[in-house]
Structure formats: structure tokens, C-alpha cells
Amino acid sequence: YPNMFSEEEYKDRSHMEKEIIEREEIFSKLKRIDKVFIPGGDPGRLDANALFEWSESVYKILNKYHPNAKIWLSPQFPKTPVESWYIDFYNNVKKEPEWLGGIVFGPRVKNLPQELREIIPDKYPIRHYPDITHSIRCQYPVKDWDLAFAITLGRECINPRPKAEKYIHNLFANYTIGSLSYSEGINDDVNKFVWSDQDWNPDTPVIETLRDYARVFISSEFAEEISHGIMALEENWEGPLLVNDRVDITLKQWQGIEKSVPKEVLNNYRFQMCLLRAYYDAYIRRRLIYETELEREVLDVLGKAKEIGSLKAIEDAEEILERAKRSPVVPSYKERCWKLADELFKNIGSQLSVEKYKAHSWERGAFMDAIDIPLNNYRWLKVQFDNILKTDDEEERLREIDNVINRNNPGPGGFYDNLGHPISWIRVIRKKWLEEDYMDYFLLPEVTFNTPLLYMEENKQHELGGIPLAWINGIDSPYQVPLIVKYENLDPESNYRVRVGYIGTSKVKLTANEKYLIHDTIDMTGRCAIKEFTIPKEAIPDGSLTLTWSTTKESRGVSIAELWIIKESDKYVKKES
Structure with missing residues (x-):
């Protein structure tokens, strides 16, 4: 029963009288209530002390009609993970109020169940509140998910993850008394049954759960084929x-x-x-292969700009880019996806499109609207072409085209990393969040996806110079965990600069080799910007460079999309992008 009111409304007596009347009505009408769960946040905006004060008031109403019922609370931070909020929350728990029945571990809880068990008194059990419904920017994101899936299927797609759900469940099962899963709807249908079956018996193989699921709900005759088909859908994402x-x-x-x-x-x-997901995944893969090659062809044509002229190069490049729309691959797959989406809307009112089925938004499960979203740098390139064509100077146009071609090029002796891409993870110092995590499912920092950038207003995208795909995925180090990236084999006799792509991070400070300040704390909250700084020569006497980003106590973490280490040299001159 979340608190939907603000701290200011909580202080308004007339507003809270309405809240009390509502709870009185609901509690009096229900025949049985064992527990009432009030999350600290998500939603919830109260200060921790006010949360406990209000919860006791709710308990007094509850107790009138259900004398054995208790209130359960979660330390889900309201807006930002301010340390003082946690201190106040746990201090209130340690007072051991009689109305408190237990603690809930869910999304946006800073401490793991193992840590919670050490913090809170033994008399209070811990219940799991697992997010089984989201795929990105959530409690349990899909491990190492491909960018193409993240920008099409998005946060609330049809997401059977039987192996992952069992693994996550069993990691925490010994510290909880069970769970009530967090769901946003039918998209996580398979996960509900897997998680519940693991609560019943964590030794149950997931294939047995899927066989039961298929037999009971779909077809007993084809249960074996369907259960293995569901397992295969999860493997599509690996x-x-x-x-x-x-x-x-x-x-x-x-x-x-x-x-x-x-x-x-x-x-x-x-x-x-399930059938829709099978067609959708295959369609996205075919498009990714096709559009990746189209982008390569575009860059090849732009590379001939000095020979054929900048205007002809851009004209040819735009023609190549538009092929994805003009001559799409396997349109029959897309047609089948829309047919299945129509059937799902007809059968159960599933809203997989904002325009067609009146879904709330793309982020809320309307992944059919993204089925043709560009999987290459189409949008970014179009912005570059628009900007280049604004000048009448051929030499200037050629210089700008060269910048487009060499955007990611750090120059000889330099390094470039798109930190959301697996090939760059070897430079990131990652550590286990849990010692028991033998599959390295929970490694920090973790990959994050900035998909809302794709839906930014067009004029704002132009103001930023376009949104390259490299900005959509990056590396995120949550809370106060430092983000560390290490480079080897730099030239101690050379000068270097570091260029950082900050994407929607918070207040952040950067140091080199633990003691050399690259930049002091700057506020990058909600901003997208590439910043460039000089690396002190004395920071790399042995050719090794360790960059460490740290943040403030109230931060949700540090997020970086791109890194360039640029070697300065008179032998090679390159205009900055």
C-alpha cells in the first residue's frame, strides 16, 4: 500500500485526513489482511522518520479490523539514496516497534539481503520483492544484453528468463522467508511461475516448471516442444x-x-x-546484420569525399542509409509480429503499441513501436549531414566529413572504448557484488542503457549534435562504488589527454593513479556531454594509467558511455570532433 503523497502533503492535516478515511474504508471492507506492505520509495517520498510515524498511524487503523496484521516496510529510497535516510530508517527498525512485521528487499534497496540480515534485529524476517518484469535499468537486468534488443524490446517486453530467475532466486533464498514478486503485467508471465515454483522448492529444475506451465496453460500434447522453445527464447538474449x-x-x-x-x-x-518473441528476435537480428553493413558502406562512401566532392558523398551516403526503409529485410517477419500483436490485443487487451493499442508509452511494453527503430547510427549521421550542408565552403564540409569518419578514432598510440560494449570491459575493473555469485551475474560496475535518449525531442538532439548509438549503452557504477578503468602500455615520455562521454550521471570527480586530480567534482546530472582533460605526465611514469571516478554520498552512481585516451604528437594532427 504505497504512499502516493509528498512530504509537504504529509504535513497538511486536511490532506492526511482523506488518506486516513481511504485506509479506514479499505481495511474495514476486506475480510482478511495478514500484512500491509508500505514501500519506502518507488513510489514513496517520505523522510524515513515520517515514514515510520505514518506507518504506525496506518497500523492503528489496520489493528481495529485485523488485530493480528502487521506493517512491513522496505528501505527503497524515495528519490536519491541519501545516507541520512538509510541511517534514520535502520535506527527506527532497531527500536523494534511492535507494529512492524518484517522488512522487504526490493528494487532500489541499497543493501543486499545478506547485509540487511546483519543490520536489522533477528525478530524481523526479510521478504524478497523481486523485479521479474523489467529487462534494463532495474533490480535484475538481463546480463550482457545486446544493444539492439535494448533499444527495440526495451524495459517491459515479453521476457521469459527461466534460468536467470532460478539463479537469482537461489542466490538470496537463504536470507529470506519467501517472496511476492514485482510485476507490471502479463509480459513476465513465465517468470511468475518459475519464481513461485522456486519458492516452493528451489531444487526444482526450470524445465519441469516449464513443462507444467505448457501442459496446464497451452497444450499437454505439445508441452515438451513448447517448454524447450521457451528455454530457447532466453538463449536468444545471450x-x-x-x-x-x-x-x-x-x-x-x-x-x-x-x-x-x-x-x-x-x-x-x-x-x-512466445511466438511473437521468436519472430521479433529473428527480425531484429536480420535487421542488425543488414543495417550494420549499410553504415559501413556509408563511411566508405564518405571516405571518397575528396575525390567525388562533399555534396556527392553525402548524397550517396544518404541513399545508402535510406535503403533500410526502402528495401527492408524479411518484411514477412514484421508482418507476422503485427498479426500476433493484433491477436494479443483482441484476446487479452495486450497493448504493445502506443498508437495502435493506446499503450502508456514505449517504455511500458509498447515494443512493437520500436520494431523498425534504426539499429545503426542513422539518426546521428542525418544530424551530421544536416549540419554539414549548412555551409557553402567545400573545405569546411570536407573537414566535417572527416570528423564524422574519425569520430571514434583516438589517433596513433591512443585508445577508444565504448564502455557499454563487451570488447571494452577488459579495461574496466569489475568485482563481484556477491561472493556466492559463481556465474558472475552481479558484477560491478554493470552495463546500463540510456534508451530514453532515443525519444528526446528532435530539436534537443540537434542541440547536442545528434545522439550516437555509443551514448545509448555505457557502464554504470551504482551508489558510491568507484568506477575504475585501467590502461597499460602508454608511452611515459608522451603527453596524453582523456576525453570522457558523460551521459546522465550525477556529481563526479576523476583522478589518475589514485593521487592526480584530472577534474574536481562537476555536476553532470541529467546532462549529455563529452569533456576533455589533460593527463599529468607524472601520472604515467611506468606507462600504466588507472582512472577512477568517484561520486558524492547522495548519488545513485557514475555512468560513462565513452572514453578516448589521446596521445599528443606533432607527427599526427587531427581536428577534434
């Missing part, structure tokens, strides 16, 4: 999509089932959800 040919195999398997099952199974919404 590793870089460009080289994951299992996606195509998964579609063939589901197409085989599709051809074999009777009409009532084809009309089953649970079957349709």
Missing part, C-alpha cells in the same frame, strides 16, 4: 546478437510448432506471446 545464430534456429523451432499445433493453441495468448 551474447552479441550479430553472431548469435541460435536466434534463427529458435525461430525455426517455433515455426515448426506453429505449423503443427491445432487452432485453439494458435489462439492461446501464452503461445502467441
Whole structure:
């Protein structure tokens, strides 16, 4: 029962009288209540002391109608993870109020269940509140998810993750008394059953849960094929999509089932959800292969600008970019996806599009609206071309085209890293969040996706000089965990600069090799900017450079998309982008 009111409204007696009347009405009408859960945040905006004060008031109303019921609270921070909020929360718990029944571990809780167990008195049990519904920017994001899936399927897609759900469940099971999962709707249907089955018996193989699921809800005759098909959908998301040919195999398997099952199974919404994902994943992979190659061709054509002229080069480049729309790959896959989306809307009112089915937003499960979103730097390149064509000077146009071609090029002896890409993770110092995490599922820092940037107003995108795909994924170090990136084999006799792509991070400070200040604390909250700084020569006497980003106590963490280490040299001159 979340608190939807603000701290200011809490101090308004007339407003709180309405809140009390509402709870009185609900508690009096329900025949049985065992527990009432009030999250500290998400939603919730109260100071920790006010939260406990209000919760006691709610308990007094609850106790009138349900004398054995208790209030459960979660340390989910309201807006920012201010240390004083946590201190006040845990100090109130340690007073051991009689109305408090237990503590809930959920999203936006800074401490792990193992840590919670050490902090709170033994008399209070811990319940898990696992986020089984979201895929990115959440409690349990998809491990190493490909950018193409993140920008199309998004945060609330159809997301069967049986192996991941079992693994996560069992990591924390010994510290909790069970769970009530956090769901936003039907998209996480499979995960609900997997998690509940693990609560019942954590030794249960997930394939057995899926067999039961298929038998009961879809088809007893085809339960084996369907259960393995669901497992294959999770495997579609493992590793870089460009080289994951299992996606195509998964579609063939589901197409085989599709051809074999009777009409009532084809009309089953649970079957349709899985089938839609199989077609969607395969369509996105084919598009990614195609559009990645188109971008390479664009850069090749731009590389001939001095020979054929800047205007002709841009004209040819735009023609190549538009092929993705003019001559799309496997349109039959997309048509099948929309047909299945129509059927899901008809059968259960599933809103997979804002325009067509009146969904709240793309982030709220309307992933069909992103089925054709560019998977290459189409948008960024179009902004560059628009800007270049504003000048009549051929030499200036050629210089700007060169900047486009060499955007990621740090020059000879330099380094470039898109920190959201697996190839760059070798430079990031990552550590286990949990010693028991033998699969390295929870490594810090973690990959994050800045997908809302894709929906920024067009004029704002132009103000930023366009949004390159490299800004959409980056590395995020939560709370006060420092972000550390290490480079080896620099030339101790040379001078270097560091260029940093800050994307929506908070207040951040950068040091080199623990003692050399690169820049003091700057506030990058909600901003996208590339900043460049000089690296002190004395910071790399042995050719090793360790960059450490730290943040303030109230921060949600540090997020970086790109890094350039640029070697200064008179032998090579390159205009900055």
C-alpha cells in the first residue's frame, strides 16, 4: 500500500485526513489482511522518520479490523539514496516497534539481503520483492544484453528468463522467508511461475516448471516442444546478437510448432506471446546484420569525399542509409509480429503499441513501436549531414566529413572504448557484488542503457549534435562504488589527454593513479556531454594509467558511455570532433 503523497502533503492535516478515511474504508471492507506492505520509495517520498510515524498511524487503523496484521516496510529510497535516510530508517527498525512485521528487499534497496540480515534485529524476517518484469535499468537486468534488443524490446517486453530467475532466486533464498514478486503485467508471465515454483522448492529444475506451465496453460500434447522453445527464447538474449545464430534456429523451432499445433493453441495468448518473441528476435537480428553493413558502406562512401566532392558523398551516403526503409529485410517477419500483436490485443487487451493499442508509452511494453527503430547510427549521421550542408565552403564540409569518419578514432598510440560494449570491459575493473555469485551475474560496475535518449525531442538532439548509438549503452557504477578503468602500455615520455562521454550521471570527480586530480567534482546530472582533460605526465611514469571516478554520498552512481585516451604528437594532427 504505497504512499502516493509528498512530504509537504504529509504535513497538511486536511490532506492526511482523506488518506486516513481511504485506509479506514479499505481495511474495514476486506475480510482478511495478514500484512500491509508500505514501500519506502518507488513510489514513496517520505523522510524515513515520517515514514515510520505514518506507518504506525496506518497500523492503528489496520489493528481495529485485523488485530493480528502487521506493517512491513522496505528501505527503497524515495528519490536519491541519501545516507541520512538509510541511517534514520535502520535506527527506527532497531527500536523494534511492535507494529512492524518484517522488512522487504526490493528494487532500489541499497543493501543486499545478506547485509540487511546483519543490520536489522533477528525478530524481523526479510521478504524478497523481486523485479521479474523489467529487462534494463532495474533490480535484475538481463546480463550482457545486446544493444539492439535494448533499444527495440526495451524495459517491459515479453521476457521469459527461466534460468536467470532460478539463479537469482537461489542466490538470496537463504536470507529470506519467501517472496511476492514485482510485476507490471502479463509480459513476465513465465517468470511468475518459475519464481513461485522456486519458492516452493528451489531444487526444482526450470524445465519441469516449464513443462507444467505448457501442459496446464497451452497444450499437454505439445508441452515438451513448447517448454524447450521457451528455454530457447532466453538463449536468444545471450551474447552479441550479430553472431548469435541460435536466434534463427529458435525461430525455426517455433515455426515448426506453429505449423503443427491445432487452432485453439494458435489462439492461446501464452503461445502467441512466445511466438511473437521468436519472430521479433529473428527480425531484429536480420535487421542488425543488414543495417550494420549499410553504415559501413556509408563511411566508405564518405571516405571518397575528396575525390567525388562533399555534396556527392553525402548524397550517396544518404541513399545508402535510406535503403533500410526502402528495401527492408524479411518484411514477412514484421508482418507476422503485427498479426500476433493484433491477436494479443483482441484476446487479452495486450497493448504493445502506443498508437495502435493506446499503450502508456514505449517504455511500458509498447515494443512493437520500436520494431523498425534504426539499429545503426542513422539518426546521428542525418544530424551530421544536416549540419554539414549548412555551409557553402567545400573545405569546411570536407573537414566535417572527416570528423564524422574519425569520430571514434583516438589517433596513433591512443585508445577508444565504448564502455557499454563487451570488447571494452577488459579495461574496466569489475568485482563481484556477491561472493556466492559463481556465474558472475552481479558484477560491478554493470552495463546500463540510456534508451530514453532515443525519444528526446528532435530539436534537443540537434542541440547536442545528434545522439550516437555509443551514448545509448555505457557502464554504470551504482551508489558510491568507484568506477575504475585501467590502461597499460602508454608511452611515459608522451603527453596524453582523456576525453570522457558523460551521459546522465550525477556529481563526479576523476583522478589518475589514485593521487592526480584530472577534474574536481562537476555536476553532470541529467546532462549529455563529452569533456576533455589533460593527463599529468607524472601520472604515467611506468606507462600504466588507472582512472577512477568517484561520486558524492547522495548519488545513485557514475555512468560513462565513452572514453578516448589521446596521445599528443606533432607527427599526427587531427581536428577534434
